[in-house]
Amino acid sequence: MLMDLAQTLDSLHDAWLEAALEALAQGEATRVGLRPQLERFYELLRQAAASGDPAWLDSIVYLWVWSQTVTDLDSEVITIAEALQRLIEVTIQVARERLTEGENLEFITALMPYWLHMLEYAANQEMRAQLDHTTAELERVQRELERLDKSKSDFISVAAHELKTPLTLIEGYAAMLRDVLEGAAPETLREQTRPFLEGIFRGSKRIREIVDDLVDVSLLDNNMLKLSFQPLWLGQIFRSLTDELAPVLEERRLTLKVHRFPGSERLIFGDVERLQQVFRNLLTNAIKYTPDGGRITVDGRLLPGFVEVWVADTGIGIAPEDQHIIFDKFGRLGDPQTHSSGKTRFKGGGPGLGLAIARGIVEAHGGSIWVESPGYDEEKCPGSTFHVLLPLREEPPDESGKSGIFSKLAAYLKKGE
Known part of the structure; x- marks a missing residue:
């Protein structure tokens, strides 16, 4: 029975290859590149049938799964398991066209264990590949988030430092202007300028609070906050x-x-x-x-x-x-x-x-x-x-x-x- 299955596969080889290329390849360039892969797949399927060991198919399935690019894993391209399903459909169609009803039923029944093993193995490998890809992507995103967080922390630290000097100048000159006005300016001028000075002091006080908060955040980000117990x-x-x-x-x-x-x-x-x-x-x-x-x-x-x-x-x-x-x-x-x-x-x-x-x-x-x-x-x-x-x-x-x-x-x- 095992030799009969291998011989039947031999008899269907040419028709199967053309039908498989038609089902999976779009364009002549794709057909040329895909033909050796399908030839290798069919040869391994024949060896599996001849030996009775479905594991012969593992190597080609493994190669296909792990040859996928990041773009393939991220895109809507069909999975390897889906491609194998199409090859199974092609095999059923070719057998139906070239074998008698009884031969076809016996052929499909004999191939069933190989297909099931192949699909299960492909699904497991694709799950592992997708998991590895997702893990790598999460690690990349984590690194990017850490980089952005460090950039933000560096910006906060620099901004807080650079704002301190001009803010101190504003506060100092505003205080000096107030003292000059209070000491020598006419009462009318003092009354007119007092609201403006108060506005400057309120604004600079609020900026000082924000700068102090930025400094504190920078200290916390860099584990430099010192507590005085x-x-x-x-x-x-x-x-x-x-x-x-x-x-x-x-x-x-x-x-x-x-x-x-x-x-x-x-x-x-x-x-x-x-x-x-x-x-x-x-x-x-x-x-x-x-x-x-x-x-x-x-x-x-x-x-x-x-x-x-x-x-x-x-x-x-x-x-x-x-x-x-x-x-x-x-x-x-x-x-x-x-x-x-x-x-x-x-x-x-x-x-x-x-x-x-x-x-x-x-x-x-x-x-x-x-x-x-x-x-x-x-x-x-x-x-x-x-x-x-x-x-x-x-x-x-x-x-x-x-x-x-x-x-x-x-x-x-x-x-x-």
Whole structure:
């Protein structure tokens, strides 16, 4: 039976080759290039039939699969498995035309195991090839993203550095001009120029804040942020921020309620200025996205080894799909063109660095930060809650023997609590 199958294949060779070229090749040049490949395929099919081992076909299928170019894998070109399916259809058609009905049925039945093996092997190899290609493409995209991120970080660093000098000049000359006008100019001239000078000072102050944020982002990107661990009380930080933000809260008719939560008056170690920056950014963010007349609440709790603080608001909320974006650099939501001007106005604009900086500072302390919100709705205002988890450090990291000094100071301060 095996020799009969091989002999039948021999008898169908010429007709099969022409039919296969007709089915797969478009144009004479393609036919010339494809003919040796099809000849080799048919010879291996005959050897497989003669030996009874379908594995004879593996080499040609492997060659075809792994010879595909990146363009082939990315395009809509037919797969090798689809091409093999067409060759099977050609074989069935040629056999039907040249064999009797009984011979045809016996021939197709005998070839079935070889075809099934060939298709399964081709599918597996193509899956591996596609997986390798996809993995390589993902790695290429990852490298490109890392390159772009580094370019952005380099730009931020250079921009922050280059803006500092002219900004200092603007601030200095504006102060000198104010002093000259206040000292020698007529009252009328002083009154006329005062609004312009105040505008310069406000604008330069805002630019200074943005430049400082750019510097902080650059430090975080390059792992150069240095923390100065000192004794602190979270409650004191919030009392200071409440006084600082009081004018804005009054202007926006917002209510800020800071609870005396477990751990708020417990002495811990951290960078006071940086943690104040974190909670200032969170409170400012709550002010920005809470409509006038809304409420902001600060509360917390003690956990084993940690203190958790949350800042909740009655603002417009954040859509679930956007809740991971807001902690990225320049991670602003919505269309910037629809944002109002001003750092603390409702939906006020900004570079989108505050929450990214907050995350970097919190993580540098060994903590974590995240947000919860039912969703985004400017009418129902479901609100958002930002959580900060900080380690309960009872002494700072040991740096050049400072730990012992701070431990003694902490013990002294705890006695007075």
